[in-house]
Amino acid sequence: MPGVVERLLSYRQLSPASLEAAGVLIGERRENHVVIHAISEPGPGDVRTRFTVVRKGPHHQAMINELYLKSGGTMNYLGEWHTHPERFPVPSNTDKSGWQKEIVFTEPMVLIIVGQSAMWCGKKVGRATKALQAY
Template identity: 85%
Template sequence: MDKTEITYTDDNGHLVVIMPGVVERLLSYRQISPVSLEAAGVLIGERRENHVVIHAISEPGPGDVRTRSTVVRKGRHHQALVNKLHHASGGTMNYLGEWHTHPERFPSPSNTDKTSWQREIMSEELMILIIVGQSAMWCGKKLGRTTSALKAC
């Protein structure tokens, strides 16, 4: 995977664009080593009509609980960053969803992921979900109670 912009699309042609700096930060958390811990954070960016642009992420920090195969995002810094960027952008930057890593080459959502997303991500707006693997990323969308994979462009 390059450290360039990555774009995903759904069946309706709606785009999710992950800006280069975000791609670079996400890739920095790949669990390449056998002792690498799972990482997680939130996605922050803007909605442009039917499209989403991810400009920033929160990163693991104080309060988060991390093991090789689990992560619990508990740190207050995640929400603090959303609040800061929302205010600084005049309200255009918002919480868009979540990201985390998996210690596998080509990741896909686990049953734990699916259950967690159903329980914890409640929004009538489109939410984006990213799983960073060792060689690829999985990107999906959640709208209401339905979660589906997006296709890389």
């Protein structure tokens, strides 16, 4: 949804003092499509530096739970997003290993890295991660 893209772009690391940001993607599955309606955003408990981010705040899961209940179970966790302080982002080895350990679902999951000039988008199905067309 357009509002989601605007929120993601608002976290671009455009200045040398910008910290990495991260959250989860929340939305619904419609047959072979996913629609991202909302994202969780950085908040209390998250650990953020220029080159790393760790989602630790309970607000991420709380948002998933709230939207799941409000939607009657149609909205749920679809994947994750975070930023990189580079123009055209690519997944780091830390990203790849984290996705392998932490995102274990049978349904395809969405992965987004927000860079300064572009976004890297991918999907994870089982243990395989595949890059999608850049945005």
